[in-house]
Amino acid sequence: MYILTAIPFVFLLICWYGIAVPPKNLRHLPRVAILPLLWSYLTGETEDCRIKRLVLPFSRAGEQVVLVWALGRWMVHILDYKLAQELSDNVVLFPKETPDDASLLWRFVGSATFSARIPIEAFTSLAHSLSAIVGKRCTVIWDKYAQCFALDAVGSTVLGHNFDAIETDNLFVQDYNGVMGEIADPLYLIFPWMERTFPRRKLMCRIDTLVDSFMKLLTDKKVDPGDDMMTFMLKDPAMSHRELRDNMITLFIGGHDTAAGAISTLFYFLARRPDIQQRARAEVLDVLGDDLDPTVEQLSGVSLPYLTACIREALRINTPISYIVPRQANQPVQLGKYAIPAYTSLIVNIYAIHHDSGRWASPDSFMPERFLERGWQKSGWLPFALGPRQCPARNFAMYEQRALAAVFLREYEWTLPEQSIHRDSLKNAFSPFALTLPHDLELTFTRIEKAGKMSRKWGS
Template sequence: MDPSTLWWSFSSLAAAFVLFQMFTVPSHLRHLPCVPILPLLVSYLSGEVEDVRIKRLILPFANERDEGLVLVWALGRWMIHILDHKLGAQMAENPLLYPKELPPDGLLLWRFIGGSNVLLANGERWKKHSNVIRDAFNLSIPIDQFTHLAKNLFDVINPPSDGNDTHTVDFSDLAQRFALDAVGSSVLGYDFDAIRTESLFVHEYNGIMHDIANPLYLIMPFLEKVFPRRKVIKRMDNLVDKFKMLLQAKRNDPGDDMMTFMLKDPAMSEEELRDNMVVLFIAGHDTSAGGLSTLIYFLAIHPEIQAAAREETLRVLGPTSIPSVDTLSAASLPYLNACIRESLRINTPISYIVPRAAVEAVTLGKYYIPPNTSLIYNIYAVHHRNDVWGDPHTFRPNRFLDNTERGSVLKDAWIAFASGPRQCPARNFALYEQRALAVMLLREYEWILPADSIHKNGLKNAFSPFALTLPRDLHITFTKRKC
């Protein structure tokens, strides 16, 4: 046989063996229910969005087979997705036994966000980050800033010089711009002015996130080491340098923002400050935008619910009063808050949380979990279990106004901000941000979905490989109300 042919045959066999080993369920996990590998690979390579993949391939294990967890191949390895909130709570309540997993692969996302932040840290290091960030978020809720940004949004929805009362806008884009200005002014202490102008910063950020999401590199993360994407890495490092410049600018010009507060803590290193800044940026920009877009969508397709939320808003705040922390509280606006909770349930902005790994062999319910196994709390799946929600794909805010024992069960199963000691420290901030913008829009406009909307038969999300659930091309027709 020709040597070159022999070499090619040997290389092909070696590659086939490596792929077989990669995609085959390890022997110590074969006792667990498992999503077949072939449809998963087809889903990843075709760019199927996360919520569709969960509904099609993962949810049947919960709704039809009554399983509490399932093995899923993702990001180059097999992971356990937890589908039952009771099992999830068992894990979430014990961060010492189930610490956050250090990312074992070469995904560029981890290079971007770093490892020295509240998202990935464990033990005493996590406590330090958590305490500082919680204290920063508890300083005050910037209601005035939220309402100011809402008025800026009005000028884009209805330009003052236009004279027309009805306009159709891409609200998914406006929600991103609103969220960026909100996180910029209140968290980072920087005015992106994104609502009124196109932000080159966020344009570069979106481009990098798109490049990171190459399906082939997501399926086989080791390719980042074999065939490094140097241009993407350079662009990403340049953006990181811009975050560092924002941090230095904040040192030179302190303000009332959260980064200024964090800079005062001598225990926070430069790397920790930078990594937390990136994490807070992603959380405050992407997840907030997704939640806001989803809420506006469901109020658009349910005019009777929109009208009920507006009636409550006008009854509590009147048509022109300045919103405050008290008037925007969940207790003051229970129906609007229920609408927000339901929208966060049905199209959760983040589908699942960063993996954890048990430090020793454990049992979750009826399932034996070997040590060092990746565990993911699948928020989207938990929020769509038939046995918990009854009609999980129906937008029904009243389920969160149920004060019976049934309502208590639903409260426990609602994990939009995760659960346990490591639930999102910005949850109160995020809910006030949603209530503030919703109140301002409800008093100013009525809105509907255009007849030719791509969402007329159901909400469609953009592709995101990082568990983000973000509505795409969400055009909404706003009509200014006659007061």
């Protein structure tokens, strides 16, 4: 009788030991305590808050790496910029890790890479469409508008499909947001094995339905090709149907979720700092003047250095992606003062590096001027990753933000409402992809009449 009673207890003890204690070959590394981590996951704490509370203390203590338990295993987080460079530059020693196919995140996203051209005309046209929706004076939930703009931008220029998210209440977006919300169940993120033991069949069906919607877009694109990235990929005979599907889904997520987060963060800090907003506006008006059609050159970082500095600082302080895709050491390796065993999962913690007080003065303060200083490139800025693993769409993303910001700076002033939940600090949503995306961000826009006349010359 006592033996039967003890069996469940022993089983729980074994399970707890497997979670609480890292593998023997990793125990020499510093690690985040498991109980605060589990509590953070279970309570839905956002990635930025978790990193500040549990990970950054190790960085401030001089540690360059730290073990963090997530997604059912212990992983090594890289907190040091130089080690991140070493990891990123050696693609042979540190290949990309292949996720577990059973994970619902992997089931939906797949694996893909992409690049894109710079469609300035499309960006400015969509910016004017969004401006028309905002009107003369209006308080809007800006993160939703940013998502619609980013989706239409990636849809019309990369996927070759008009989602018309700015003008309509798009069902595709609703389905996507619903699936992402359901995937983000803390228990299943903490214990991925639950997908096998207690499968979420309804969610699997919703994911499969959404994937089928992407497959239909792909089929339509084969029938009606255009001047877009998906048409280009369809011409590659070596690319399988599944690879094409994975590329489309990755383009969809990477091209609109992260862009929407970056846009929301930029506009938030410009709202909080009217002095910075006014300086950026003066630069835009000085460079663009009354031009009917802004060119790539006019919207470049060289032409708009201060606005570009604002964008870079927004990407630093609330980087849309907290981590670089996990890598795996294919043999024992020495990273700094740490011995890393073979087949160890390694993650570059972008957010932690961007808030390293040893590299950034006042890391929690929005200071665009730091990106006007000579040599800022060596400061540890890596929102698009590093080296050969940099995001190939980084120029696309920077021009997209400059185009939208330039149009709105000419046409509007904007502020935070008095009762904003973001009055003291930016609040992000919980994300299964470790994204830092502002949530329920209300902004009040007031049209500048003189700028409105200029914008009409642009065709708005």
